[in-house]
Amino acid sequence: MTQSQQIIDLKGMTLDELEAFAQRLGEPRYRGRQIAHWLYQRGATSFAEMTDLPAALRARLTTDAVFTSLSSVTALAADGGDTMKYLLRLADGATIETVFMRYQDGRRSVCISTQVGCGMGCTFCATGLAGLTRNLSAAEIIDQVLLVHRTTGERVTNVVFMGMGEPLANYEATLRAIRLLSAPYGLGIGMRHLTVSTVGLVPQIRALASERLQLTLAVSLHAPTDDLRSQLVPVNRKWPVAELLDASGEYVRQTGRRISFEYVLMKGVNDTPELAAILGELLRARAGGMVADDAPPAGIPVGESHGELPQGGRSGYAFHVNLIPWNPVYGLQYQRPDRERVAAFVQGLRERGIPTTVRLERGVDIDAACGQLQRTHGATAPGNPNPGLAGSGRSAETRERGSATGKGTANTIAKHSG
Numbered sequence: 001m002t003q004s005q006q007i008i009d010l011k012g013m014t015l016d017e018l019e020a021f022a023q024r025l026g027e028p029r030y031r032g033r034q035i036a037h038w039l040y041q042r043g044a045t046s047f048a049e050m051t052d053l054p055a056a057l058r059a060r061l062t063t064d065a066v067f068t069s070l071s072s073v074t075a076l077a078a079d080g081g082d083t084m085k086y087l088l089r090l091a092d093g094a095t096i097e098t099v100f101m102r103y104q105d106g107r108r109s110v111c112i113s114t115q116v117g118c119g120m121g122c123t124f125c126a127t128g129l130a131g132l133t134r135n136l137s138a139a140e141i142i143d144q145v146l147l148v149h150r151t152t153g154e155r156v157t158n159v160v161f162m163g164m165g166e167p168l169a170n171y172e173a174t175l176r177a178i179r180l181l182s183a184p185y186g187l188g189i190g191m192r193h194l195t196v197s198t199v200g201l202v203p204q205i206r207a208l209a210s211e212r213l214q215l216t217l218a219v220s221l222h223a224p225t226d227d228l229r230s231q232l233v234p235v236n237r238k239w240p241v242a243e244l245l246d247a248s249g250e251y252v253r254q255t256g257r258r259i260s261f262e263y264v265l266m267k268g269v270n271d272t273p274e275l276a277a278i279l280g281e282l283l284r285a286r287a288g289g290m291v292a293d294d295a296p297p298a299g300i301p302v303g304e305s306h307g308e309l310p311q312g313g314r315s316g317y318a319f320h321v322n323l324i325p326w327n328p329v330y331g332l333q334y335q336r337p338d339r340e341r342v343a344a345f346v347q348g349l350r351e352r353g354i355p356t357t358v359r360l361e362r363g364v365d366i367d368a369a370c371g372q373l374q375r376t377h378g379a380t381a382p383g384n385p386n387p388g389l390a391g392s393g394r395s396a397e398t399r400e401r402g403s404a405t406g407k408g409t410a411n412t413i414a415k416h417s418g
């Protein structure tokens with residue numbers, strides 16, 4: 001396949017588009033549905049597998065069309081295989097990360113990337129350090145989920161857009177991916193089981209709100225004041241905290257869905273009791289502007305959450321705060337706060353009635369330790385012969401530090417992936 005201008009990538013197409021494509025080939029429209037079934041539900045990796053298509057059509061597709069099918073360069077396991085972290089190679093040689101997590105309650109969650117690198121420059125994030133290489137296509141976004149299915153054989157129940165990149169900076173492809181992930185003819189994952197995390201691109205949050213989709217929005221807040229947030233999250237200079245909260249309120253009002261405010265805690269930077277108080281007051285003052293149909297209960301216990309909000313209950317609050325102790329990133333000077341400081345921050349929010357969760361440190365949770373694996377890919381690690389697979393010797397300390405948003409936990413295991 002070298003005549004790329006003639007070659008069409010079928011993955012990433014909607015059912016309508018596939019049906020129209022079939023018709024252009026002089027085939028009945030229902031061939032489009034058959035192709036969708038093979039691409040999105042059966043996870044086919046070649047046209048030859050599409051056995052209910054006529055042989056002549058399969059031959060023609062083989063010459064005239066392609067579909068994205070990512071390959072895994074490295075797969076690292078933790079916690080007996082309940083967490084798998086993949087480094088995937090794209091057609092142009094770029095690499096991205098995807099993380100699969102298996103939970104006791106039956107959830108099978110995949111954390112996916114939307115860009116190669118990221119241009120947002122958050123000062124604490126491994127992905128941000130590298131800058132943006134390019135956007136992923138919708139096919140590359142959804143194939144991360146399909147690849148997990150291909151390699152584990154397990155049905156994915158939840159998808160979080162918390163890997164590399166800023167989903168809303170790649171708006172069109174992200175929206176298309178959301179539709180394909182949730183469509184009954186697509187991967188069939190309920191919209192309520194999808195979570196998109198954004199650094200806070202206000203116009204795109206408003207655009208997404210107007211789509212009125214039932215997905216969960218996670219907003220990366222990280223600081224309650226503009227001074228501090230601008231230091232940590234450069235886009236705050238363009239869309240300050242008040243505007244971000246306005247847009248978040250609009251999202252809640254338009255969709256009836258709750259928002260999760262993500263807050264990465266860095267010791268001595270944004271984890272002080274004073275800031276907990278400011279954040280608590282700020283959100284409390286905003287609560288009236290954020291009213292959803294299915295607000296979460298107040299005082300959600302500390303527990304695991306990966307952008308998927310705890311279910312049930314009504315407290316009047318249409319949001320909650322999810323605290324994420326910062327995960328070390330090689331080359332960055334921030335520190336992870338100790339448990340006492342985290343607990344004090346939780347307390348400061350709860351005293352003000354703000355539903356708060358903490359992303360627990362669990363060995364299995366190298367969730368979205370994105371950026372770090374790729375950053376260190378190929379690097380040698382003197383004195384670190386651990387192959388990094390299947391719990392095979394990640395140190396207790398590493399396990400201890402592993403956490404659900406990862407974003408750095410792979411620095412110990414990644415060095416073997418070259």
Ligand code: SAH
Nearest residue numbers: 125162165166197198199220262326327407
């Ligand atoms: N770009 C989007 C989604 C990807 S980042 C966003 O920023 O929201 C997903 C989450 O991981 C964000 O909340 C981000 O702040 C967080 N994160 C980034 N680096 C981290 C680190 N080193 N430790 C813990 N969380 C981190």
Ligand code: SF4
Nearest residue numbers: 118120122125128199
């Ligand atoms: Fe990009 Fe999100 Fe990392 Fe910020 S935290 S640099 S937006 S991936």
